[in-house]
Amino acid sequence: MKPTDITNPEYFHKVVDCQWACPAHTPVPEYIRLIAEKRYTDAYMVNWHSNVFPGILGRTCDRPCEPACRRGRVEEQPVAICRLKRVAADFKEDIKDRLPVVPAEKNGKHIALIGAGPASLTVARDLLPLGYEITLFERDAVSGGAMRTQIPRFRLPIEVLEEELNYILDMGVNSRFGEEITSMKSLLNETYDAVFVGTGAPLGKHLDLPGYSEVQDRIHTGIEWLANVAFEHIQTIGKRVIVLGGGNTAMDCCRTSKRLGGETVTVAVRSGFDEMKASPWEIEDAIAEDIPILNFHVPKRYLVEKGRLVGMEFEKVRKELDENGRRMLVPTGEDPVIIPCDDVICAIGQENSFPWIERDIGIEFDRWELPVLDENTFQSTHEKVFFGGDAALGPDNIITAVAHGHDAALSIHLFCQNQEVTERITPLTSLVSQKMGIHQWSYDNDISNDVRYAVPHAAKEKTLKDINMEVELGFDPELAFGETMRCLNCDVQTVFTDQLCIECDACVDICPTDCISFTDNGTEAELRSRLTAPADNESQDLYISGALQTTRIMAKNEDLCLHCGLCAERCPTNAWDMRKFLYNTAKAVNA
Amino acid sequence: MTYIRKPKFQHPQLETNELGLTRRDYEGTLTTLCGGCGHDSISAAIIQAAAEMSLEPHRIAKLSGIGCSSKIPSYFLGKAHAFNAVHGRMPSVATGANLANKELYYLGISGDGDSASIGLGQFCHIVRRRINMLYIVANNGTYGLTKGQLSATADLGSKTKSGEESLYDNIDLASLAIELGASFVARSFSGDKKQLVPLIQAGLSHKGFAFIDVVSPCVTFNNTDLSTHGYKNTWENNAALSQVDFVPMREEITTSYAEGEEKDITLHDGSVIHLHKIGNNYDPFDKEKAVMHINQHKAEGRIATGLLYINQTTSDLHDLTNTIDRPFNVLGEQELCPGNSTLMEINEAFR
Numbered sequence: 001m002k003p004t005d006i007t008n009p010e011y012f013h014k015v016v017d018c019q020w021a022c023p024a025h026t027p028v029p030e031y032i033r034l035i036a037e038k039r040y041t042d043a044y045m046v047n048w049h050s051n052v053f054p055g056i057l058g059r060t061c062d063r064p065c066e067p068a069c070r071r072g073r074v075e076e077q078p079v080a081i082c083r084l085k086r087v088a089a090d091f092k093e094d095i096k097d098r099l100p101v102v103p104a105e106k107n108g109k110h111i112a113l114i115g116a117g118p119a120s121l122t123v124a125r126d127l128l129p130l131g132y133e134i135t136l137f138e139r140d141a142v143s144g145g146a147m148r149t150q151i152p153r154f155r156l157p158i159e160v161l162e163e164e165l166n167y168i169l170d171m172g173v174n175s176r177f178g179e180e181i182t183s184m185k186s187l188l189n190e191t192y193d194a195v196f197v198g199t200g201a202p203l204g205k206h207l208d209l210p211g212y213s214e215v216q217d218r219i220h221t222g223i224e225w226l227a228n229v230a231f232e233h234i235q236t237i238g239k240r241v242i243v244l245g246g247g248n249t250a251m252d253c254c255r256t257s258k259r260l261g262g263e264t265v266t267v268a269v270r271s272g273f274d275e276m277k278a279s280p281w282e283i284e285d286a287i288a289e290d291i292p293i294l295n296f297h298v299p300k301r302y303l304v305e306k307g308r309l310v311g312m313e314f315e316k317v318r319k320e321l322d323e324n325g326r327r328m329l330v331p332t333g334e335d336p337v338i339i340p341c342d343d344v345i346c347a348i349g350q351e352n353s354f355p356w357i358e359r360d361i362g363i364e365f366d367r368w369e370l371p372v373l374d375e376n377t378f379q380s381t382h383e384k385v386f387f388g389g390d391a392a393l394g395p396d397n398i399i400t401a402v403a404h405g406h407d408a409a410l411s412i413h414l415f416c417q418n419q420e421v422t423e424r425i426t427p428l429t430s431l432v433s434q435k436m437g438i439h440q441w442s443y444d445n446d447i448s449n450d451v452r453y454a455v456p457h458a459a460k461e462k463t464l465k466d467i468n469m470e471v472e473l474g475f476d477p478e479l480a481f482g483e484t485m486r487c488l489n490c491d492v493q494t495v496f497t498d499q500l501c502i503e504c505d506a507c508v509d510i511c512p513t514d515c516i517s518f519t520d521n522g523t524e525a526e527l528r529s530r531l532t533a534p535a536d537n538e539s540q541d542l543y544i545s546g547a548l549q550t551t552r553i554m555a556k557n558e559d560l561c562l563h564c565g566l567c568a569e570r571c572p573t574n575a576w577d578m579r580k581f582l583y584n585t586a587k588a589v590n591a
Numbered sequence: 592m593t594y595i596r597k598p599k600f601q602h603p604q605l606e607t608n609e610l611g612l613t614r615r616d617y618e619g620t621l622t623t624l625c626g627g628c629g630h631d632s633i634s635a636a637i638i639q640a641a642a643e644m645s646l647e648p649h650r651i652a653k654l655s656g657i658g659c660s661s662k663i664p665s666y667f668l669g670k671a672h673a674f675n676a677v678h679g680r681m682p683s684v685a686t687g688a689n690l691a692n693k694e695l696y697y698l699g700i701s702g703d704g705d706s707a708s709i710g711l712g713q714f715c716h717i718v719r720r721r722i723n724m725l726y727i728v729a730n731n732g733t734y735g736l737t738k739g740q741l742s743a744t745a746d747l748g749s750k751t752k753s754g755e756e757s758l759y760d761n762i763d764l765a766s767l768a769i770e771l772g773a774s775f776v777a778r779s780f781s782g783d784k785k786q787l788v789p790l791i792q793a794g795l796s797h798k799g800f801a802f803i804d805v806v807s808p809c810v811t812f813n814n815t816d817l818s819t820h821g822y823k824n825t826w827e828n829n830a831a832l833s834q835v836d837f838v839p840m841r842e843e844i845t846t847s848y849a850e851g852e853e854k855d856i857t858l859h860d861g862s863v864i865h866l867h868k869i870g871n872n873y874d875p876f877d878k879e880k881a882v883m884h885i886n887q888h889k890a891e892g893r894i895a896t897g898l899l900y901i902n903q904t905t906s907d908l909h910d911l912t913n914t915i916d917r918p919f920n921v922l923g924e925q926e927l928c929p930g931n932s933t934l935m936e937i938n939e940a941f942r
Contacts, residue, residue: 074600439594446595502822504627504810505782509635512598512615514605533602550826564598572627572810 001524001553003546006495009429012581014541015558016491018081021068023403025427025585026050028065028081029491033443035087036484038477043088045098050584052122052168052402053147055160058086059472060151062248062279062397070488073537074513074560077452079486083472087480089160095167100129100589102171107131109416112192114181117145118398119198119389121168122405123412126588128171130413135192136173139180140231143169146200146390147398149227150249152256153468184357184385194384194412197371198401201390203353207244207346211302215309219302222249222347229256229467238342239263242312244299245347246276251286253345258289259467266339268297268312270329272319285471289460297337298329302344311340350395370394377421378408386412406587413588425586434492434578435568441578443492445565448485455479489563493581496554498545500575503552507567507576508532513560516567521553531555597621609645617642619669623662629781629807630660630729634667636784637698637727640791641668644839651696652688656681656710659736660702660729660807679710682717686908689722692920693909696795697724703744704734707762711743714764718771718800723907725794725801728764729781731809732820739812746889750817763889766882768802769900775801776881776900780825781808786896789837789864793898796837798859799907806894819892830888832873832897836865856901866898875901 004011014020018028027046034043047054061082069078109132113120116138124134142148143165147156169175181187187195204221206212212219218238222245228234241262243254246269257265267286269276273295276283287293296317303311314337317329352370357363362382364372371380371387378386388408389401411421434441456473457463463471475483508516514533521527527542528535535542540559547553568576597618605613617638622631641651648670655661657678664673672695676684685699699717706714706728717726732745741749744764745757768776775797779787787805794801806825808814814821819828833854840861853867854875866875874880881900888895919927 074603447598449599502627502810502814503782503826504629504808504822505632505635505784506627509631510597510622512600514602534604549823560602562598562600564595566595566597570626570631572625 001521001527001542001544003498004541004543006543009427009583011541012431012493013427013583015493015561016581016583017068017070018065018079019491019583021064022051023064023400024051024406025403025583026065027491027582027584029487029489030582031088032079032081032084032484032487033489035084035480036444040088040091041093041095041098044092044095047085047088048095051399052125052405053118053164053398054085055089055164056147056156057399058082058084058089059156059160060147061085061399064399070490070560071486074562075451080452080455080475080483083455083475084480084483087475087477090474091477099167099171102128103131105131106133109133109193110135110191111194111196111412111416112137112187112190113196113198114187115139115145115197115199115389115391116143116177117198117200117389117401118147119391119401119405119408120145120196121165122402123196123198123388123409124173125168125171126406126409127413128168128173130588132416134173136175136177137179137181138175138177141178143175143177145198149230150223150252152226152229152252154255154259154463154466154471155252157468157470182356184363185361188361188382188384192384193416194386196408196412197385197387197391198389198405199354199391201350201352201395203351205346205349205351207299207348209299209301211304211309214304214307215302218309218343220343220345222253222345223350225345226252226256229260234260236261240341241265241343241345242339242341243267243345243347245269245349246271246278246293246295247347247349248278248282249350250347251278251282253347254286254291255289256467257343257345258291258464262343265291266341267291267293268299268314268339269293269295270298270317272296275327288457289464294337296329296332300336303338309342309344311338312344313338352391352394368394374422376407376424377411378404379411379415379421383415406585409588410586410591413591417591419591425591427586428584428590430582431493431495431579434565434580439569441492441565443489443578443580444485445489445492445563445578447488447562447564448482450482450486452486453479453483490561491581491583492563492565492578494543494556494561494563494565494567495577495579496543496545496556497575497577498548498554500573501545501548501554502573502575503548503550504572506570506572510566510570512564512566513562515557515559515561517555517557518548518552519555520551521547527555531557533557535559608642610647612642612645614638614642617648617668619664619666622666624659625811627810628659629731629805629809630663631666632781632784633727633729633787633805633807634663636781636787636791637667639784640788640795643788644792644795646696646795650694651698653698653700654681654685654688655700656702656705658702658705659731659809660700661705663729664700679705679708679713681705682710682713682722685724686717686720686722689724689908690914690919692918693723693914694918697722698795699724699726701726701728703728703730703732703742703764707743707764711762715767715771718768718773718802721772721774721800721905721907721911723799723909725791725797725803727791727794727803727805729807730764730804730820731807731813732761732818733809733813735809735812739809746819749819750815752812752815752818763885765802765804765899766885768800769878769881772800772905773802773900774799774902774905775898777802777898778804778806778894778896780806780829780894780896782822782826783829783831783896786831786835789835790898792837792839793835793858793862793864796858796860796862797901798903799905825894828893830893830895832875832884832895832899833866833869835898836867838863838865856903859903864898864901875899878902
């Protein structure tokens with residue numbers, strides 16, 4: 001193998017598993033250390049710059065960082081990254097004086113944003129400080145998009161939501177709320193220099209089974225129903241509720257039903273538990289509220305008596321694999337299952353919908369009715385029109401929408417400054433030694449052996465009675481500190497200088513997880529087979545040095561490195577050093 | 592020295608041995624030696640050797656004298672028995688312990704000061720008495736604990752960090768051990784675990800006095816380019832006799848090598864030392880040639896490493912003194928003090 005090029009910023013970025021997995025590439029270990037120091041406001045700002053909505057995401061994020069967390073590879077549970085983010089938001093001081101200054105004098109460019117969800121708001125936040133005039137259209141009377149309409153208040157209190165929305169709206173957005181754009185053609189005829197579409201995936205799917213037309217008023221579509229609850233258009237539901245679907249929307253629907261008068265709430269899922277799309281913690285929370293989840297139940301028809309919905313019939317199935325290894329659901333042949341109900345909520349998916357974009361104005365759509373985009377710039381086939389969030393690539397999550405927003409804002413900025421949109425700017429990085437003294441590092445390398453701390457919950461007896469009462473109480477400072485100590489500081493990199501190495505084996509002998517080998521060079525596959533310890537996680541790189549005195553090389557398996565720094569402490573020649581790698585994605589302000 | 596504990600997290604696929612233990616279970620406390628000290632690599636090699644052999648820690652006794660080398664029993668096999676003796680006097684304690692209980696594995700750890708200077712007399716006598724043990728000397732050619740004076744194993748002309756040159760020829764403990772009747776003599780290098788680990792395993796399995804002289808650089812006081820005991824010189828001039836594999840008695844030999852270049856030596860406990868790529872058809876059973884081989888290499892500035900000499904026909908102390916099969920320490924008062932009438936009988940025999 002060739003020596004690893006550590007000057008490529010993506011090499012060390014990938015070692016920081018959480019940051020690499022985060023769509024917005026939030027510098028996670030950096031803010032976790034700040035929380036440990038009780039510097040909550042600083043921790044909040046690190047988040048705010050990367051992911052714009054720390055308080056909201058600290059409660060609602062899909063947490064792609066956590067399954068990626070290295071801690072989950074050396075013990076059972078990853079660091080509770082998401083809930084630590086919430087800690088920063090909960091305990092911060094006033095941040096207003098830390099927000100970017102918006103120039104009074106504008107730069108003369110005017111951008112229209114359609115849909116006031118996380119993607120558009122991110123674009124607004126990135127462009128306002130650069131002097132852009134921003135007009136934000138929203139069909140509802142208030143901003144927030146899915147963050148407001150699809151996430152129940154018992155998971156995201158209204159104050160937390162509005163605080164973070166207002167940080168952006170108060171920067172000087174021209175709000176055109178309650179105004180639905182019905183024609184892209186006429187919008188483009190106005191004087192906007194660019195248009196950003198962040199309208200989400202607003203179309204919930206319903207299930208048209210026998211009986212549907214007779215009792216349509218008792219059959220609801222998940223996201224629409226949640227929006228109506230959020231806007232208090234719906235305040236009650238029948239005593240017996242069936243929720244169809246296994247995603248997070250289904251979990252929100254069933255828990256919301258419990259709070260609106262649903263006494264017997266049942267979730268029915270077509271597939272098996274292990275295939276459910278909902279996040280494990282959302283499933284846990286639903287089960288904790290005594291909501292049964294029935295898997296392998298395929299809905300067959302709505303049961304109607306005297307024009308009234310009385311129940312639903314399900315066919316029981318089991319999972320089998322066909323000859324191509326594809327999963328099939330095969331009827332078990334058991335009697336159909338009848339579940340009585342007064343209401344059915346279909347949370348079986350949502351779709352994009354662009355009936356308001358004319359198909360003859362140069363914006364192309366693919367066969368899934370999604371806009372054709374450059375995946376790096378989010379520019380559509382119409383040079384002035386950019387997309388982001390669920391509107392761009394189909395339904396995903398908030399943090400992905402934020403990431404799209406940053407990228408699109410950069411594109412819009414480059415476009416408006418007559419620069420090449422595809423010429424992206426490199427990330428902002430630094431790599432600084434953490435050595436303070438002979439055995440002292442400026443980070444806490446003595447990691448805790450504690451298992452993951454659980455977030456305290458409010459009593460079920462109370463929360464089920466009040467739809468606005470937040471269920472999760474969040475970590476208190478003490479619990480938060482305990483959890484921060486579990487972070488391995490993966491951004492403090494082990495940097496190896498081959499010219500300094502005397503091949504004494506001190507690092508090999510001390511490494512708790514057997515990451516380091518000195519061996520003859522070879523191909524990657526072959527090297528992986530003969531290192532000090534197995535290195536079969538190919539998604540994790542090998543760090544390869546140049547040839548040493550004995551012609552051997554140093555090969556470090558990044559997979560299980562605890563970043564404890566013992567290799568560097570034991571190294572007599574400083575061939576190993578612990579250096580903190582900070583990586584921030586380039587945003588419009590950096591162009 | 593380092594100030595944090597070694598984290599308890601370990602590689603999830605770390606192998607467990609026949610006792611269900613991993614290599615980590617054979618560790619001791621965290622080392623307090625200088626980072627890069629060869630002695631730490633010897634500790635790591637002992638840990639690996641014992642783990643791979645599935646040795647029960649409580650069946651091992653670690654014995655040492657004084658010096659940096661003699662500190663290391665703290666850093667491996669934390670659950671084994673240990674005795675830290677007076678400077679140079681570990682052989683006496685080892686002899687006593689072995690006499691009392693011959694059923695343990697005895698692992699002596701000493702240094703060039705402890706064995707070649709203050710304890711040279713003791714060293715000679717434990718070899719001569721053929722105690723069944725493995726005696727390792729961590730040899731760095733310097734008195735590291737007293738800040739880098741030349742030791743008795745420093746080669747003629749080798750220089751200390753401060754520039755002092757050795758005026759005398761070195762004491763070669765391996766040649767001496769062969770001369771005095773050791774039945775297993777090897778030399779190795781702390782940096783070369785591929786060679787050191789199987790030699791330690793073979794030495795532990797060998798019945799009789801086994802000796803390994805390990806070049807173990809002192810990274811702080813004797814690691815300059817002018818020292819013959821530093822990393823650079825040892826890497827450059829390490830002349831290995833052969834590649835060594837150790838096959839525990841319960842395992843089958845599966846690897847095959849080209850004819851003429853290999854030798855299998857079956858030990859008393861049934862395990863096998865497998866030597867391959869043997870240079871010049873070296874004969875490890877020939878005492879004279881072994882000493883000659885060492886001297887020839889020394890004249891060329893090279894370090895002869897590998898299994899230098901082995902003899903499986905010699906008897907150990909217990910054989911020579913005809914002790915009973917059961918270890919002394921399990922004998923009861925009745926057996927140890929058979930009473931006045933027996934004493935009378937013995938006294939009568941001398942009249």
